[in-house]
Amino acid sequence: MIASLLRSGVSRRTFLASAAAGAGALAGLLPRPLRAQDKTVKIGFLAPLTGPVAAWGKPGLDGCQIWAEWINAGGGINIGGEPHRVEFVAYDDEDDPAKARTGATQLIRENDVKFVMMLGGNSWPGVQPVAERTGMLFSTLLPSDLSPSTATLIAPAEVHPIYNVTAVDWLAANRPELKTAVICAQDDALGLPSVATYLAAFEAAGIEMLDEPLLFDPATTDFAPVVTRMLSKKPQIVCLDTCYSDYVHPICEQLFQQGFKGQILSCTLDFYDQVIAKTSAEFMEGTLFQFPDFDDPALNADFINFQKPNEFFAEYNRRHPGQWGAVSWEYASVMDLWKAAVEKAGSAEPDAVKAAMTEGGEGLHAFGKARWWGKDLFGIDNALVGNWPVVAIEGGKARIKEFRSIPDWYDKHGELMKKHMAAYNQMWDQRG
Amino acid sequence: MLDLFAQTGVNALYAAAYLSLVAVGLVLIFGVMGILNFAHGELFMIGGYVVVALYAGYQLPFAVVVAVALVFVGLVGLLMEWSMFRPLRDNPLGGLVASIGFLMILQALVSMQFGVRMAHVPPATQSVIELADGVRLPAQRAIVILAAIVLLGALWYFLKRTRFGWALRASAQDREAAALQGISINQTARIAMFIGAALAGVAGALTAPLVSVNPHMGHSVIVSVFIVIIVGGVGSLEGALVAAVVYAFLHTVITTFWDGVIADIAGLLLMLLVLIVRPTGFFGTKDRA
Numbered sequence: 001m002i003a004s005l006l007r008s009g010v011s012r013r014t015f016l017a018s019a020a021a022g023a024g025a026l027a028g029l030l031p032r033p034l035r036a037q038d039k040t041v042k043i044g045f046l047a048p049l050t051g052p053v054a055a056w057g058k059p060g061l062d063g064c065q066i067w068a069e070w071i072n073a074g075g076g077i078n079i080g081g082e083p084h085r086v087e088f089v090a091y092d093d094e095d096d097p098a099k100a101r102t103g104a105t106q107l108i109r110e111n112d113v114k115f116v117m118m119l120g121g122n123s124w125p126g127v128q129p130v131a132e133r134t135g136m137l138f139s140t141l142l143p144s145d146l147s148p149s150t151a152t153l154i155a156p157a158e159v160h161p162i163y164n165v166t167a168v169d170w171l172a173a174n175r176p177e178l179k180t181a182v183i184c185a186q187d188d189a190l191g192l193p194s195v196a197t198y199l200a201a202f203e204a205a206g207i208e209m210l211d212e213p214l215l216f217d218p219a220t221t222d223f224a225p226v227v228t229r230m231l232s233k234k235p236q237i238v239c240l241d242t243c244y245s246d247y248v249h250p251i252c253e254q255l256f257q258q259g260f261k262g263q264i265l266s267c268t269l270d271f272y273d274q275v276i277a278k279t280s281a282e283f284m285e286g287t288l289f290q291f292p293d294f295d296d297p298a299l300n301a302d303f304i305n306f307q308k309p310n311e312f313f314a315e316y317n318r319r320h321p322g323q324w325g326a327v328s329w330e331y332a333s334v335m336d337l338w339k340a341a342v343e344k345a346g347s348a349e350p351d352a353v354k355a356a357m358t359e360g361g362e363g364l365h366a367f368g369k370a371r372w373w374g375k376d377l378f379g380i381d382n383a384l385v386g387n388w389p390v391v392a393i394e395g396g397k398a399r400i401k402e403f404r405s406i407p408d409w410y411d412k413h414g415e416l417m418k419k420h421m422a423a424y425n426q427m428w429d430q431r432g
Numbered sequence: 433m434l435d436l437f438a439q440t441g442v443n444a445l446y447a448a449a450y451l452s453l454v455a456v457g458l459v460l461i462f463g464v465m466g467i468l469n470f471a472h473g474e475l476f477m478i479g480g481y482v483v484v485a486l487y488a489g490y491q492l493p494f495a496v497v498v499a500v501a502l503v504f505v506g507l508v509g510l511l512m513e514w515s516m517f518r519p520l521r522d523n524p525l526g527g528l529v530a531s532i533g534f535l536m537i538l539q540a541l542v543s544m545q546f547g548v549r550m551a552h553v554p555p556a557t558q559s560v561i562e563l564a565d566g567v568r569l570p571a572q573r574a575i576v577i578l579a580a581i582v583l584l585g586a587l588w589y590f591l592k593r594t595r596f597g598w599a600l601r602a603s604a605q606d607r608e609a610a611a612l613q614g615i616s617i618n619q620t621a622r623i624a625m626f627i628g629a630a631l632a633g634v635a636g637a638l639t640a641p642l643v644s645v646n647p648h649m650g651h652s653v654i655v656s657v658f659i660v661i662i663v664g665g666v667g668s669l670e671g672a673l674v675a676a677v678v679y680a681f682l683h684t685v686i687t688t689f690w691d692g693v694i695a696d697i698a699g700l701l702l703m704l705l706v707l708i709v710r711p712t713g714f715f716g717t718k719d720r721a
Contacts, residue, residue, distance in 0.1 A: 050548040051648060058548070187693050216692030219652035221643045224443040224573075225687035225695075232436045232688075246550045246644035253642070257560055257570040258439075274552040278641075323549075 041077060041084040041348050043338075044107035044116035045331070046100060046127070049092035052218070055245050055270055056119050056141070057092075060331035062320050064088050064117075066312065067332035077339050080346040086335075089113055097126025104130040104138075114348040115338055117331050120145040121189040124153075137350035139334050141327065144193040146378035147428035152350060154357070155374075155383040156337045157330045157366065159406060161194035161242055162377075162417075163388035164267055165201040166404035167288045170390040171237070171265065172205035174401075178237050178263055180208050182230040184251070185241035187215040194242035194267060196420040202239075203420075204413040210235050216247075223247065227254035240266035245325070253278045263288070270325035272393060281396040289398075291326040292391045298400040303368035306333055333366040337384075340364070358382075367403055376414060377421065379428040385410075435566030440688045441681075442563065446573040448680035449580035450635045454653060455660040455672040456584060457631035461509075463604035463667045464624035467517050467527035471535035472657065473650025475629045479505050479636025480645040481542055484551040487640075494556035498579075498637045505633020506626040513625035518618065535650070542647045551645045576638045583631065584673065591669070596623060604667070656683075659703045665716025674714055678702075 045064060047057030068086045076083040089111045091103035100123035107113045108130070118127065120140030131138050131152050140146075143155035143162070171178060181202055185191035195213045202209055210233035216226055230238055238255060240248055248266055255264065256279035269275065269289040276284050292299065294313035299306070306312070306329065316328055341357035342348050357363065358372050363384050370386025387403040410417065421427050458472045482501035486492045492500075512534060520526040559571035591597035602610040603620040611617050636649075643649065660679050664671025679699060686695035706713055 050543065052644075052646065054548045055550070214691065216687070217696045219655065219696075220692055221649065221652050222443075222447055224446065225440065225684045226692060228436065228439045228443055229688045232439075246646065249550070250642065250644060253555070257558075258568055259560075271552070277552070277554050280558075 038076065039079075039082060039084045040087050041079065041342075042087050042089050042111055042113045043335070044104070044111065044113035045088050045090040046093050046103045046107060046116050046123070047090075047119040047331075048095040048123075049090065051094045052244055052246050053095040053119070053122075055325050056327050057095075059320070059323055059325040060117075060119075060327040061088065061090055062323065063312075063316060063328045063330075063332045064335060066315055066319070067335050070307070071335075071339065078343050079348050084348075093118075093123045093126075095119070095122050097123050099126070100124070101126035101130060104136075108134050108136050114350070115139070115353070117334055119327075120155075128153075135350055137354055139338075141330060142190065142193075143374060143378055143383040144189070144426060144431075146374055146380050146382050147431065148379040150380065150382070152354065153382060154354065156357070156363070157334045157384075159383050159385050159388075160190075161197040161267065162383075162385070162410070163290055163406055164194060164197045164242075165204070165409045165413075165417075166388045166406060167265060167290060167390045168198065168201035168205050168207070169404055169409055170402055171263070171288060172207065175263065178207065180210050180233075180235050181237035181239055181265075182209070182211050182214070182233050182235040183239040183241055184214040184216065184226050184230060184243070186218045186220075186243060186247060188218055190242045190244075191215070192424050193421065193426045196424040196426050197417065198239055198241060199423075200413065200416040200420040201409075203416050204409070207237065213241075220247070221250075223250045223254050224258075227251060227258050227260075231255075231258055231260055235262060237263045237265055240264065242267040245270040249275050249278065252284070256280070256283050265289070268326040269391075269393070269398070271322070272398060273322070273396070276393075276396055281393075284393045285395075287393045288401075289391050290388065291398075292389050292400050293324065293398045294329055296398070296400050298389070298403075304366065305364040305368065306336065306366045329366070336366070337363060371407065373407065376410075377417065377427070435564065436688070438564060438567040440684055442567060442569050442573075443688070444681040444684035445577055447684055448677040449577045450639050451653075451656060451660055451680055452584060452673050452676035453580050453631045453635035455657045455664070455676050456587065456669055457628035458657055459661050459664070459667060459669055459672040460587075460600075460624050460631075461628040462661075463669070464600055465513075465517055465521070465527075465621050466524050466607075467520075467531070468524070469512070469628070470528060470531040470654070471512065471538060471650075472531075472628075472632055473654030474535045474538040475505050475508060475632035475650075476636040476653050477542065477645075477647065477650040478508060478538060479633035479638075480553075480640040480643070480649060481546060481551070481636075482633070483553055483637045483640035484546060484645055487556075488551065488553045494641075498634060501637035502630045502634040505636070506630035508633075509625040509629025510622060512629070513621055517625070518621065521617075521621075539647045539650075546647070548647060553641045553645055555641045572641055576635075576642075579634065579638055583634065587627065587631075587669075590627075596620075600624060656699070659699050661713075662703050663706045663713055665713030667717070668713065668715035671713055671715030 048054050049058045072085050076085050093100035093103050104127045116138045118140050120142035124145040138153045140155050141158050142160045185195050252275045264287040266289045294309040299309040341353045345352040345356035362371050365384050365386045367387045370384045372381045373385040374383040375381045385406050389400045390402050391398050392401050461469050479501040487497040516530040517527050557571045561569040599615045660675045664675030683695045686698050
């Protein structure tokens with residue numbers, strides 16, 4: 001091809017000059033890949049990467065690495081007119097407050113991170129003094145960590161456990177014949193606020209609780225007695241609250257083996273293919289939960305604020321086969337918000353970023369427009385709340401049934417939520 | 433209501449079965465060697481991971497894999513005896529500390545090889561035995577109960593009816609007197625360690641399809657097992673067996689009729705009560721207490 005061009009009368013010098021000019025023009029049009037000498041902005045990832053809660057930390061870090069590669073390949077983050085490469089610095093807090101405190105201090109002092117993402121919950125009490133002292137911007141997946149004294153803590157991705165109301169609300173609208181329920185949960189910072197939320201949602205939906213919530217120790221390994229107790233009440237709905245996958249799997253297996261035929265409701269259903277393998281597709285059909293697979297066609301709607309969800313899901317599964325879980329996309333979604341705020345503020349400093357992020361009281365959540373909310377429940381408007389998907393198992397695959405509005409539910413039933421949160425000492429002014 | 437009591441009994445029987453396998457193994461090691469093996473829960477965990485590797489991974493028959501787990505974890509026990517407990521024979525505290533170190537090594541090795549997340553183990557069988565209306569015994573649980581009865585029966589026969597068993601019991605009663613009678617202390621320690629570890633391994637393997645198999649699964653088991661051996665009497669095999677049954681029934685009944693958290697507290701209260709009323713445990717002797 002080149003030889004024939006030269007033969008046709010184009011000189012070598014002209015050819016090389018044209019090629020160089022063309023390449024230059026093309027480079028100007030394409031996003032500029034970052035070079036080694038470009039500046040770097042570091043983000044702290046402080047979450048459980050080992051231990052029983054690792055399923056809500058490690059997959060999030062894996063998702064963030066894909067996010068960072070895509071952002072860096074697309075030119076990085078523009079901070080005050082200069083492109084910056086994004087780099088994540090991870091610290092395994094093992095869901096332990098003391099380790100989380102050490103990790104937060106190390107990330108801020110030694111790694112000079114500009115933002116720290118956490119799972120939150122059990123680990124947050126250890127980090128809170130560090131946040132107050134340094135003014136660092138932290139994010140949590142669990143807004144039950146929020147209180148008026150946590151000014152630099154935001155919950156921009158998920159509003160656990162408040163979104164659990166959407167599945168109960170959907171169930172009441174679509175399966176009104178289901179009128180009785182029981183619930184079990186591990187007795188910890190994740191389980192208890194979720195219990196209060198489900199109790200409020202069931203009461204709002206007119207679904208009767210047949211028993212007090214059955215709380216079990218997080219060290220429980222044999223769930224047969226828990227399931228026997230729940231099934232002895234002959235419920236139509238068994239709710240698994242926000243149980244970790246280490247509990248959801250054996251509980252579902254026990255429900256199957258002890259002959260349960262009703263509706264299963266759970267906050268998460270990570271690695272649901274394994275649950276189906278332990279039970280059957282027929283048994284799990286119709287099970288409701290809150291976390292979609294990102295190959296879901298419903299996520300291609302215009303209002304979705306997540307870059308290429310289907311491609312993200314495919315890439316994630318290519319790199320980590322069978323590891324997709326509830327949080328695989330969530331920390332990356334937080335980074336989308338943070339990036340937009342940094343570019344708007346022209347600075348990565350925590351104060352400026354938070355001001356840009358919360359300006360006007362509204363923001364773009366992964367599932368569409370949302371508002372900064374929470375004063376009523378958490379004493380501070382630091383949770384970004386909007387729509388949330390209701391997901392069901394259909395033919396062995398997770399599928400979004402509908403997006404439902406959390407603020408709409410709360411506007412109608414907020415007092416119920418506060419009543420049950422207060423009963424479990426989960427209001428911001430009750431938590432120690 | 434009757435069906436609820438019956439189902440609770442069935443659940444408790446399963447819990448008693450796997451707890452007694454682990455507890456009897458730990459007591460055997462302590463009785464013969466005088467060392468409290470803190471890594472015993474991790475031997476249970478290794479048994480579970482043998483199933484993950486060979487049954488879930490290579491799809492070998494479940495029964496074969498359980499037999500492999502028994503032998504493999506028994507060999508890990510021999511490694512522990514040779515590398516840690518024998519050099520520290522006259523230093524029980526040193527053996528205990530070394531076993532804590534070994535526990536961490538085993539957890540780290542498994543995490544590196546299999547990852548930190550719960551491993552998936554397909555059920556060996558999904559059959560359920562309908563004992564009565566509303567009383568169901570999953571076949572997988574029935575296998576654990578039967579295996580515990582067979583293995584503990586075989587252990588009883590071994591200890592009471594064979595020369596090696598007599599040697600083991602003699603070493604447990606008085607190591608120096610046994611040695612004076614020509615019994616090899618090294619040999620009895622090896623046998624005790626192999627059997628004790630193998631029992632924990634086989635319990636982990638048998639229960640792997642029923643529990644969450646992860647590198648930290650040994651922790652929750654070992655806490656229950658320590659309660660069992662203190663209640664039963666440190667060093668007493670019969671005590672471990674009886675206490676496993678008592679503890680399993682107490683915990684299961686309280687979880688079913690009250691609360692799982694209260695059940696844990698009740699287990700600890702049982703231990704406290706026994707320590708106050710009878711510090712030697714159900715079947716323990718003063719020199720072991």
